[in-house]
Structures are given as structure tokens and as C-alpha cells.
Amino acid sequence: MQVANTCWLRRFYPKTSVPAAPDDYPVNFRSVKDVYRWPNMFLEKAASCFGVKWVAQRLRRWKWELSTAFSGVGCAESAAISLAAAAKAFLKKHLTSNVRGTNHVQLSFACEIDGACQRVLRSTYGHCVFCDITKLNMTKNSSFCITHQKMCPIQHKLDDPTRPVCVDFSLMGQRKKQHGPSYATHKAFYDAVRKSNWSLVFIENVTEYQEQLVQQELGKPWCILSCRLDPRVLGMGCARARVFMVAYRTDKLVWDAPFGLNELVECLRGRVVMTAKDYYYMDLPRVKLSDANERNLADYNSESRKLQFPDLNQYAKNGRGRGETVDNALPTLTTTSGRLFSQAHHRFLHPDEMLASHALPISKDQGKACRAPTLELDKVPYTSKVHMAGNAINIPTIGSVMLAAALAFQPVQKP
Numbered sequence: 001m002q003v004a005n006t007c008w009l010r011r012f013y014p015k016t017s018v019p020a021a022p023d024d025y026p027v028n029f030r031s032v033k034d035v036y037r038w039p040n041m042f043l044e045k046a047a048s049c050f051g052v053k054w055v056a057q058r059l060r061r062w063k064w065e066l067s068t069a070f071s072g073v074g075c076a077e078s079a080a081i082s083l084a085a086a087a088k089a090f091l092k093k094h095l096t097s098n099v100r101g102t103n104h105v106q107l108s109f110a111c112e113i114d115g116a117c118q119r120v121l122r123s124t125y126g127h128c129v130f131c132d133i134t135k136l137n138m139t140k141n142s143s144f145c146i147t148h149q150k151m152c153p154i155q156h157k158l159d160d161p162t163r164p165v166c167v168d169f170s171l172m173g174q175r176k177k178q179h180g181p182s183y184a185t186h187k188a189f190y191d192a193v194r195k196s197n198w199s200l201v202f203i204e205n206v207t208e209y210q211e212q213l214v215q216q217e218l219g220k221p222w223c224i225l226s227c228r229l230d231p232r233v234l235g236m237g238c239a240r241a242r243v244f245m246v247a248y249r250t251d252k253l254v255w256d257a258p259f260g261l262n263e264l265v266e267c268l269r270g271r272v273v274m275t276a277k278d279y280y281y282m283d284l285p286r287v288k289l290s291d292a293n294e295r296n297l298a299d300y301n302s303e304s305r306k307l308q309f310p311d312l313n314q315y316a317k318n319g320r321g322r323g324e325t326v327d328n329a330l331p332t333l334t335t336t337s338g339r340l341f342s343q344a345h346h347r348f349l350h351p352d353e354m355l356a357s358h359a360l361p362i363s364k365d366q367g368k369a370c371r372a373p374t375l376e377l378d379k380v381p382y383t384s385k386v387h388m389a390g391n392a393i394n395i396p397t398i399g400s401v402m403l404a405a406a407l408a409f410q411p412v413q414k415p
């Protein structure tokens with residue numbers, strides 16, 4: 001066991017660009033409950049790295065109008081709302097001069113094709129929801145909005161040159177390669193970006209997704225920054241390596257900070273003490289396994305590495321067995337992760353726990369802690385929730401990238 005642990009002490013988690021926290025680093029989170037404190041924690045960490053004064057100065061001028069594409073259940077929305085609330089609290093705490101009631105983040109619209117996600121989006125956030133990125137004509141002023149059941153504006157209002165920063169957000173959650181059948185939706189997305197008045201776009205995807213591709217699609221005034229990140233880098237006990245790209249218009253924004261994107265994220269790191277076990281936090285009864293599941297579990301238990309959290313939707317026998325990572329973290333959740341079995345609890349990871357593993361607020365207390373609206377999941381079926389969780393973005397990871405952008409971008413000074 002010691003040998004395996006020593007092997008694991010590498011500097012980077014797989015597919016990441018930010019090094020793992022060294023062993024002498026402070027712990028960020030000890031439980032799922034703890035993770036919801038990420039927004040304040042990240043701001044205080046940034047302030048300790050780059051100075052309270054500098055961080056406060058930048059936050060005072062931070063203002064985004066946010067739209068999302070491939071929105072899912074609104075992970076980007078949730079992260080931005082939490083950050084904005086934390087920014088307000090930070091300014092109140094650290095600034096002696098009066099802080100006007102700044103609204104750092106204003107939600108504009110979400111664009112999502114899945115019906116169950118659309119319902120969650122409109123009832124949770126109340127902003128405009130459009131149905132399909134391929135049908136969103138950015139050369140028009142409006143499109144049919146599901147929330148308000150009428151035509152609503154699609155271009156952003158924040159276009160005032162006297163505003164210090166005027167940025168927009170879009171995001172891609174669909175994980176298909178360039179030649180996959182859904183690449184048409186990516187094309188439509190990039191087409192929308194080019195035709196929009198957006199100046200800042202965040203893109204999340206599997207780590208294989210390439211910067212060059214985005215650069216090719218967006219063309220000249222756009223510049224791409226990127227960061228490959230896993231929640232474990234920030235101190236959570238779950239795997240989910242993703243690439244986060246920040247595309248911005250060089251004629252409108254400039255990255256003006258004493259750090260690069262990866263360096264800012266680096267200062268938010270924490271030592272990992274959470275494991276897969278921590279994510280089974282709800283008080284739920286043991287389940288009776290079906291005969292097929294029992295046989296599969298027996299196969300898992302006969303393997304040399306006996307998994308404590310085997311995925312019973314995968315077969316141990318055909319070599320596709322899956323479970324906790326070698327450092328005992330929760331494996332990357334997918335849309336088929338509905339049967340992640342805990343041998344200790346003798347039950348599956350509940351879809352609410354799956355959503356909570358991304359730090360999406362699913363209870364009032366969690367919403368209160370991160371200051372984002374609690375997801376409205378009433379009447380959402382079990383399997384839909386598994387799907388939502390499988391497609392979601394880990395909130396603190398996107399939050400860390402958003403924080404970097406909120407602090408670093410400044411408007412281009414026009415002569």
C-alpha cells in the first residue's frame with residue numbers, strides 16, 4: 001500500500017495543467033458541506049496571494065452580463081452568482097470607503113435543448129431560456145423565450161464604453177469531438193459568438209478539446225487562454241479533469257494581471273483529504289441488489305484491486321470495471337454513473353449526492369452557504385438527475401477560472 005501511495009505522489013493529476021498541492025499545503029475542504037464555502041475561500045486566497053487592495057480594486061469594477069449555451073442545469077450561472085455574492089461580501093469587509101450596491105453579475109439567457117434541464121433553469125434562475133443554439137439567430141434582436149413565453153432579446157445590453165469591463169459568458173458542455181455528429185452545434189455556437197456583441201467566452205470541454213480548433217473557428221480578434229483542471233487540484237475528493245478555455249476579444253479586453261490563468265488557479269489549491277466515501281453523505285437505507293448486480297459485485301471483489309465503490313453499470317469481467325480512483329477519489333461522473341455502489345453503505349450514490357459532488361446547491365443550507373439559488377429539482381425523475389449530474393460542470397473549478405477572469409481582464413483603453 002505504501003508503495004502505491006508513493007507512486008501516486010506525482011506533481012500533476014492526469015490531464016491537468018495546474019500542479020497538485022504539495023503535502024504541506026492547507027486543506028480547503030473536509031466534507032461536502034465544506035465545499036459550498038468555496039466562493040469566500042477563493043477570494044480570501046486570491047487576496048493573500050495578490051493583495052487585498054488589488055483584489056478589491058478589481059472586484060469593484062467587475063461587471064458581467066452572463067449568457068450560457070449548452071447550459072444544462074446552470075452550473076455557470078450558479079458559479080457566477082456565488083462569486084458575485086462573495087465579491088460583495090469581500091468588498092464590504094475589506095473596503096472602508098462606501099461600496100455602492102454593485103450588481104456584479106446579471107443573468108441574461110440560457111440556451112438548452114433538453115426539456116428537463118429547461119424546467120430546472122427557468123424555475124431556479126428565472127432568466128430567459130432559449131431552446132436551441134442552432135436556431136438562435138444572432139443577427140436578429142430576439143428569439144422565443146421559454147421562461148417568459150414571448151420574444152426576448154438575445155444581444156446583451158451592456159455595451160456602454162464608459163463601463164470599465166463589459167463581458168459576456170458562453171459555454172459549451174457538449175463533449176463530442178470535431179468529427180462527431182454534434183459538431184454542427186459547435187459550429188452554430190461559434191457562429192453565434194462571431195455574430196454576437198460578446199467579448200468574453202468561457203468554454204468547458206473534455207481535456208482533448210483543442211485550443212487551435214477554437215482559434216480557427218473564432219478567427220482574428222479573438223485570443224484563447226486555457227487551463228486544464230481537476231477538482232482535486234482545488235482540494236475536492238472527486239475526479240473530473242476538464243479543459244477551461246477563456247476566449248476574449250483583443251480589441252475590447254486585455255489580460256492585465258501579475259499572473260497567468262494557471263497561476264491564479266494555482267494559488268487556490270488545497271491538499272486533498274476528502275475521498276469517494278465523503279460523497280455518500282445522505283442518510284439513506286441499504287439497498288437489496290438484483291441477482292445480476294450481486295454477480296457483478298462478486299466479480300469486482302475477485303479482482304486484485306478490490307474497489308470499495310464499484311460502478312455496477314460497468315462489468316468487472318470484461319475489463320471495463322470502474323470505481324474510485326487510485327487515490328480513492330470519486331471517479332468522474334458520467335451519464336451512466338447511476339449505480340456507483342458503496343460497499344460500506346451498501347447503496348448507490350444518490351443522484352442528489354452526484355449533483356452535490358459538483359457543489360451544485362440542492363438543499364436550502366447548501367444554497368445559503370454558497371449564496372446561489374437551490375436547484376429546483378421537484379418532480380425531476382431519478383434518471384434525469386443522473387443525466388444532469390453526468391453532464392454538469394464542477395462548480396468550484398469553473399468558479400476558479402471565472403474568478404481569474406473577473407480579476408484579470410480590463411477594458412482596452414481607447415486613445
Ligand SMILES: [Zn+2]
Pocket residue numbers: 127128129145146147148149151152
Ligand atoms: Zn425571456
